[in-house]
Amino acid sequence: MQSVGKQKTLFSFFGKLTPGSSKSAHPSSEKTAKEQKAVSNEELNCTNEESPIKMLKNGQKRRLVIIESDSDSESETNIAKTNEPANEHGSPVSPVFPISKRARLSVSGLNNLSTSTPKSCEKTLEKFCYRSTISDQSIEVTTNEKHETSECRFESTFEESTSYLNEKDNSYFSSFVADDSFLKESTQQRFKHLDFEFLKPEKIRCPFCNLLDFDHNNIHVQYFCRDLNRRRPDDADYDARTLFVPESFLKEQTPAHRQWWLMKSKHFDTILFFKVGKFYELYHMDAVVGVKNLNLSFMKGEYAHCGFPEVSFDRFSDQLIEHGFKIARVEQTETPEMLQKRAHQELLPCKDKVIRREICRIITRGTKTYNFLDTEDDNVQVSYLAALCEQNSTDKKNQIGICFVNTSVGKISISQFEDDCDYSQLRTLLASYPPVQILFPRGQLSQHMLNMFKYNLNNVDKEALIPKVQFWTAADTLRHLSLDCYFGVDDQGNVNWPEALATCIDQQDLFQQTPKPQYALGISSFGAVIWYLKECLIDHDIIRLKNVELYSPPTTMEIGKLASCHQPLKNRYMVLDDITLRNLDIVNFERKKSTKLTLYDEINLCKTAMGKRLLHFWLCNPLCDLQEIEQRQTAVRNLIEQTELFESLIKQLREIPDLERLLQKMHSLSIKAPNTDHPECRAVYFEADTYSKRKVADFVQLISGFSKANKLMHTVCNFASEIHSSLLQMLFIRKGGCKCFPDIESDVQYFQNAFDHETAKTIGSIIPEKGVDPALDAANQTIVHAEEQLEKYLKTIQKRLNCSSVQYLSSGRNRYNLEIPESACKNLNHEFDFRSQRKGFKRYTTKELDELVKLLAASEADREVALKDIMRRLFASFCERKMKWYAAVENIATLDVLLAFAQYAKCSTREVCCPKFVDAIDGKTFLRLDESVHPCCGKIKTQGDYIANDVLIGSSESDTGQVLLLTGANMGGKSTLMRQVGTLVVLAQIGSYVPARHFTLSPVDRIFTRIGARDSLITGQSTLFVELRETSAILKHATIHSFVIIDELGRGTSTWDGTAIAYATLQYITNHIGCRTIFSTHYHSLIDSLAANPRIRLGHMACMVENEIEGADPTEENVVFLYKLAPGACPKSYGFNAAKLAGIHADVIKRAYAKSMYFAQMEKERVAQVKEAENAKV
Known part of the structure; x- marks a missing residue:
């Protein structure tokens, strides 16, 4: 990176007219060749050389121009944004004002701004130079004929703007912004x-x-x-x-x-x-x-x-x-x-x-790395770049290969798995790792996959790559990885493959360029990512981190395997697909800030960026393993009990920066690629000093961050006797465990003492202490040796001439000349070469002295070379310890999330409890909640509005009541209760406390949700089709350990068809799957048909009804919602009350009520006829 001074203006660079372009920019204002020449910046010679404010002639218009006094400057143009209304094409128009004479401009309204003090004028204008307006009404023009100048005064001159260009932009007001006449045409x-x-x-x-x-x-x-x-x-x-x-x-x-x-x-x-x-x-x-x-x-x-x-x-x-x-x-x-x-x-x-x-x-959106050109970014949301391909088979099974990378931290994940025709696992993976940009081989995806893109990835940037050329095959990917030396080689010349990639390579291939069949698609997708990163010129920055992992998506179980599902769950994550994550509002899927409240927003009390990213992962991947869940619960309980430790850790975590992203920055800056031909090495920056200071500041912040992390570890260790949590002990208290906090103290001290941090931040360069950099130390030692030789030679000459007044004198290019008094010059021989003299002294050099000076100059040149690359080498030395640093980051992030859980429990306005988990034995899964509320209610309601509910599904003693058949009035709170239970299950299985008096359950392996009515215009799917597609996934993949939420299934078709679908679905779940289910409906015939089933419990959302008289005016009824779950069925849905609340005209409601009574009477008569016919047969 190079830094240069100011160059010439933009017009001197682009001022050459192309053939045929001699006509005016506007047909009605043709310019002569003389006028065209006058516009060129090379010809802008102003009458007042000191003033930076001039008038530029442009046809019949004059424009406010700021010109630098430095004649050697090139391209100092900028765009001045105005607050004027946009023209008809939406383009903002800069103001212009007509002046008939060449003008001298004096500006009032700004502090100490005048033409006689160009420096102060320049500094003051820098504050207002961007996005400022000049009101035509505020300009007063007076003409002085004698001097042919005009004076312009601005009453309310420059108005500050709220644009992205603020006071920090030290640039000038644009000379060349288009005027009104230029932009009048389309x-x-x-x-x-x-x-x-x-x-x-x-x-x-x-x-x-x-x-x-x-x-x-x-x-x-x-x-x-x-x-x-x-x-x-x-x-x-x-x-x-x-x-x-x-x-x-x-x-x-x-x-x-x-x-x-x-x-x-x-x-x-x-x-x-x-x-x-x-x-x-x-x-x-x-x-x-x-x-x-x-x-x-x-x-x-x-x-x-x-x-x-x-x-x-x-x-x-x-x-x-x-x-x-x-x-x-x-x-x-x-x-x-x-x-x-x-x-x-x-x-x-x-x-x-x-x-x-x-x-x-x-x-691109998927390849941001936050380098030295970027300012601090508070956005901790992960932006994944993904590449995927598929291989179809005849049995409706698809092999999916996918690779996704987080370029902000340099983490690469590769996966290949078998999926069903609905891409259930792929959609679940994309929900847990939402990409912002996706790559795919052009012409090689099925139409079904493309439709899934439209529905699930509608807001994601998509790019089709040419197969084999850009979307590499697996063999080509391994070959490129070998040739480009991303991972280095060992003593035998073999590639040092990361462990994850080594697993994917067929070891029988001596050249290590053949993938195992079960990883071929995943490696091919990795090849597409490599090609794209290479295209973006960051392939070495990311891949050489070797942060590669194999990702195994949560497996789904077919119905035929249900017999083996009665054993406790071990080492599995709960599966939350994209539908469930959206329906339960677990995380926000929008890139921009949204007013929608999610569970992540409610419990995100993390203090570090690493902790916030980890919390997002935990919410999308709750635990199923009881041992791990209980470890987190114990750690949270331990932190709640130790108030002093809790407060100290909270305070210290606030001071820790985003170490994960800073590590990636340092890695990028430390790379010296095999071919050092990256154009960034040759780039010329005008703000090079600023960027160097940013690099040093980031490095100092990184060292300081790990120093604070190490102190935090000592804080935990000081409370070792009070810590009973095995998880906290594994994270921070060294007892030989593999998860203990790494020993980074000596490494941190080394880099803290390696250079003066404050001086480095001030000057933007690092001068290391002795012993830090061998190359610099060697150069310094050579310089010292050369200086000692020069001093020794001087003493030899003094002794030889018997004159202690002989000294070295350096002047300009002549270094270390011997200055000898004239009295001692009489006996000099031809060895001494005369150079110059002054009164009483003559200056000489010798061949031996010249050799010593050359040695010194060479040593100093070596020192300059060492200093030039010292920053990169120091960064590289830091990154050599990356395994320690990343282990420390992981532990800090885990502690941050656990502290967030503890803070959520301590600061909750409602009673909270630690959920109790019991293994489901012999298929007896259950869920019991006492006095529970939705975890997000605290931010949207006052405490007096809380309505707590008890929910019991299943039993630890019997298999009765596995399904809660829920009815109730419209707007009575059925959907809210169902979402509440699902959200509390997620919250419990990530290890957090929940807002309830008691919560006991057996672990849930997957939550299914069928909530709401919506169609898919993009894929041409109707409301009923969307409902049935989601229901199909439930019937295919639900196990006895699952938790199912189905809200008003069958609403998208006729009453009879909808009732039949709802009945058959509920029967199948109850008799064949047996999982915990909440099934809400307005089909009251279901209640009559299934009420006798011992595995189904009836419940309804209670309400109070005033003026309820059979056959009376329905508009007189008043329904008071109690939002309380009560046993039994609700006799009516009270839809006419909802119609009244919605403002439907009373006549319409009465007419609808009459028809409803008619249909009810017809139904009663039909049922009576059926029963009479059955009795007659008997």
Whole structure:
């Protein structure tokens, strides 16, 4: 990374007019060649050289311009955002004002701002330079004919804006923002890129229209033309990421525009942040995206153009990335001096005489790494990049291969499993590890998989990769991993495979490039991830961490295996599919902040980012193993009891930063890839000092964070005699256990003493102490030796000349010259070479002295080389201990979540209890809740509104009542009670306390939910189909240990069909599965048919009804909901009360009530006839 000074302005870079572009930007305002020349920044010579505020002539308009006094500066442009209303195309318009004479500008209303003090003016304007407005009504113009100047006074000059560009942006007010007349015409007719033949709309076709029928808002590519190899979209090998740009068109471009188009042709689906000087510029179609999504302003010119300063990269890139765009950061990789030297050496033609630029990074939603260009991000939500492929079989079974990576921490997970035709396990996995971006092989997914994409991954960015070329085969993946040296080699030359990958490789292959069949699809998906990370230029940053694991999804059990389900559950996670996670509001699926309250929001009292991520994982994967659950419960109880320890740990955890992400940052900065040709190494940054300080600050924060983590471990150890939890002892108290807190004290002390932290943060560089870096120590030792030799030689000359006044003198390039008094120069021989003199002294050098000086210079050069790379080597030394660091992070995160559970129990406004788990023996599963409430009620209601409920399903002594058949009035609280029980089961099995007086249950292996009525417009599925699909999953995969919630099944069809479906489903669950179930319904005929079944208990949500008279006016009835579960069935659903509350007209309600009474009478008569016929037969 290089740092340079200021360069010339943007117009000097892009000022060359292309052929045919001599016409004015606006048809009604043609410019002469003289006026065109005057616009160029190279010709902007102002009358007042000291003032940074000038007027720029532009046809009949004058614009406020800020020009740097440094004549050597290049590209100091910026976009000034206004608060004016947008024009008809949604583009903000910067204000302009007409002035007939060249103006001298004096500004009032700003503190100490005047033309006579340009420095203060410049500093003051920096505060208001971005997103400021100049009101036309506030400008008063007076003309002085004698001096031909005008004076403008601003009454209410610059208004501060609330934009993302704030006071920290030290840039200037834009010189070249487009004015009103420029933007009056439609941009569809205005910008040149819309007239390019190779981008004409009639030549465009979207390849995804027939393939996936995706919403184009979710597709990065905006235009689909010929690709780089001139293939059309209907070609099987068409690459939508590239664009064919004719050579004839490139020849007409300026050198810089040619450079931009060459990059765009290879990255057509990417927004190029093109570095010009210290600004990132967007051109043509990219500029249109920038103006629309970033609220920037177009700059003056025939082509679409906007930009922003280097220091604002993170803000603007984040905004576009969250909109689903790809961002390519294009940096200058040489300075103007380097360009001049290269042009002279290589005899470059005119079209190639342009500063070299290279893409240093491509960023998407799934590949963010939070490097030194990014500011602190408070978002701890995990963003997964996933790649998947499938292999279909004839027996309705699918082999799924998937790889997902969290680039923010560098963790890679690989999995391959068999799934059913509904992709139950895949949907469950995607719910637990929600991706923000997914890769798949183009043309190789089944239509059923594509429909699942539309339904479950509608808001996820999707990219189709070319099979084998981009979505590698398993063998190609292993070959690339070997050739690119991601994992290094041992003494025998074999690859040091991570343990997880070594498991996937067929050991019979001596070349280690053949995968085992059961892992082939997973390794192929890993290959797609590698290709994509390589495309984004972060493959070494992520893969060389070796943080690879094999993921085994929770297995689902078929109905035929139910006979073996009567044994206790061991070493299994509870299965929560995406439907259950959404229906129970366990976690938030929206990327943006939502007002929807989830269980995660309620119990997320974690103090560290690592703890919050771990809590999210625990909620999506509750435990089934009783021993592990009880370990967490004991740890929480121990923390609650030890108040002093609890408060101390809470205080210390607040001070610990996001160690997990900082470790990934340090790893990226420590990498020295086998081919050190990464363009980032050559990038020229104008804010290099700022970025260096950020790197040092992150490193110091990381060291400090682990120091605090080590102190936290000592705090726990100080209470060792009071800690009875085996989990806390394993985490922090060293007793030889494999899970104990790693010994990091000596490592932390080493890095704390390795350099002066405060000095390093101030200067932005690290000067290590002696003994830290061998290369630097060797260079310093050589320097000391050379200086000693020089001192020894000086004493030799003094003794030889018998003159103690002989001294060394260094001046300019002449170092260590012997300055000898003239009186001692008489006896000098030819060995002494005369250099210079002053009165009374002459200066000489010798061959021996020259050799010593050369030795010293070489040693100093070695020292500079060592210091130049010292930061990376120190980071690498830190990352060599990564196994210790990650183990410490895991323990800290676990403690943080346990403390959050303890704090939730201590601070709850309701009575809480520790759930009691008992193994289900001989199939007797049960669940009992006393005085329970929904865990999220505390944040949405006052304490007086709580209605606690008792729930009993099953029995530890008998198999009766496994199903609770729930009825009640509309809006009586049935669905809320069902969700409450399911949420409490999840809360209990992650090890937390629950809001209830008592809670006893046998472990649940999976929760199924069929709640709500909704269709799927995207996949063309009706409400009934969605209901039955979810019911089908229950009947296929539920076991005796499952917990099932079914709410009003059959509402999407006729009454008779719905009743029949509900009846058959409930019968099957009761007689064949026997799992704990809450089944709510408004079909009261079910009650009559199933009330006698001993495995079914009846319950209803109680209510009080006033003025309930048979046949009377239904609008006179008043129903008071008690929200209390009571035994028995509810006689009516009181739907007319709901109609009244909804505001339906009384006449409509009365008419409906009359029809309801008629249907009821008809039903009674039909039943009576059936019974009479049956009695007659008897």
